[in-house]
Amino acid sequence: MIEVSGLRKVYEVKGRKAVVALGGVDLRVREGEIYGVLGQSGAGKSTLLRCVNLLERPTEGTVSVAGRELTTLGERELREARQRIGMIHQHFALLSSRTVAGNVAFPLEVMKVGKAERARRVAELLELVGLADKAKAHPGQLSGGQKQRVGIARALAGNPSVLLSDEATSALDPGTTQSILALLKRLNRELGLTILLITHEMSVVKAICDSVAIMRDGLIEESGTIPELIARPGSRLAAELFPLPEPEPGTVTVTFTGQADEPVVSRVVRKFDVDVNILGGALEEVAGVATGRLLLRLTGDERAAALTYLAERGLLVQEA
Numbered sequence: 001m002i003e004v005s006g007l008r009k010v011y012e013v014k015g016r017k018a019v020v021a022l023g024g025v026d027l028r029v030r031e032g033e034i035y036g037v038l039g040q041s042g043a044g045k046s047t048l049l050r051c052v053n054l055l056e057r058p059t060e061g062t063v064s065v066a067g068r069e070l071t072t073l074g075e076r077e078l079r080e081a082r083q084r085i086g087m088i089h090q091h092f093a094l095l096s097s098r099t100v101a102g103n104v105a106f107p108l109e110v111m112k113v114g115k116a117e118r119a120r121r122v123a124e125l126l127e128l129v130g131l132a133d134k135a136k137a138h139p140g141q142l143s144g145g146q147k148q149r150v151g152i153a154r155a156l157a158g159n160p161s162v163l164l165s166d167e168a169t170s171a172l173d174p175g176t177t178q179s180i181l182a183l184l185k186r187l188n189r190e191l192g193l194t195i196l197l198i199t200h201e202m203s204v205v206k207a208i209c210d211s212v213a214i215m216r217d218g219l220i221e222e223s224g225t226i227p228e229l230i231a232r233p234g235s236r237l238a239a240e241l242f243p244l245p246e247p248e249p250g251t252v253t254v255t256f257t258g259q260a261d262e263p264v265v266s267r268v269v270r271k272f273d274v275d276v277n278i279l280g281g282a283l284e285e286v287a288g289v290a291t292g293r294l295l296l297r298l299t300g301d302e303r304a305a306a307l308t309y310l311a312e313r314g315l316l317v318q319e320a
């Protein structure tokens with residue numbers, strides 16, 4: 001759905017050294033998934049997101065969304081293509097002089113949608129985000145979470161196939177963050193909306209993302225589906241989601257996704273002549289799947305056979 005290839009963005013600032021915000025980024029977001037780009041401040045996340053709808057012109061590389069290569073389009077075609085790419089912002093970017101309904105109607109006015117159809121569509125969008133009773137309110141009378149719901153309704157006005165989210169929950173408290181993330185997940189499921197979001201919070205990735213790219217210094221360090229990354233030896237995502245003590249020689253790190261119901265450790269002890277000592281562990285719900293990592297010391301004559309048994313059960317076994 002979104003294909004970014006060889007993307008470079010260099011900011012030339014007069015009298016200062018040029019800043020390489022993106023140093024050659026490839027990204028592939030599949031239709032219907034929620035894809036998170038995670039990174040510290042300055043990693044290049046906003047630049048990447050703004051290049052996806054060409055708010056920012058890449059210095060090099062190509063961007064295609066829903067099969068259209070955006071970098072080759074003229075201004076008019078680009079405006080049309082952008083109507084199918086919604087965007088939501090950290091600070092909501094609402095027009096304070098307009099009512100909630102007026103804010104949602106704004107893109108429809110730009111698209112020259114007739115008055116009656118506009119009113120129908122605005123009512124439908126406000127219903128979708130749970131704000132039907134706030135149509136006449138002004139943004140100043142709303143909570144942060146309600147403002148972001150207006151932002152989401154406005155972003156969906158043009159029936160986009162893709163939604164770009166620029167730190168949409170960073171200005172919200174934890175409870176409100178969860179309700180906005182749940183709304184995004186519902187829109188993803190019900191409308192088949194593909195979502196590309198940027199965030200500096202692992203909790204956002206953990207709550208709703210199917211795939212993730214970790215960015216640092218304008219480059220992607222690792223990317224893939226979350227189960228893929230958790231199972232990848234040396235993955236930074238796995239280390240950050242499941243921090244474990246430094247493995248000492250002789251210890252074993254065991255990663256499991258979705259097999260949390262099986263008592264594998266007690267089975268290993270019963271089946272094989274081994275002792276198991278749990279040195280550390282973490283269990284998390286990741287995108288709705290129970291996932292965990294354990295640091296074990298396994299000793300005994302049948303150690304090798306026990307490790308093979310764990311690997312055969314689909315667990316990732318890494319010896320220190």
Ligand SMILES: Nc1ncnc2c1ncn2[C@@H]1O[C@H](COP(=O)(O)OP(=O)(O)OP(=O)(O)O)[C@@H](O)[C@H]1O
Binds near residue numbers: 043048200
């Ligand atoms: N318009 C600009 N002119 C010059 N440099 C810029 C511009 N926009 C961003 N940069 C620089 O590009 C680099 C990447 O910035 P970017 O905003 O994309 O990172 P980020 O990961 O989104 O960080 P943050 O979360 O703080 O916004 C930074 O070094 C930043 O200072």
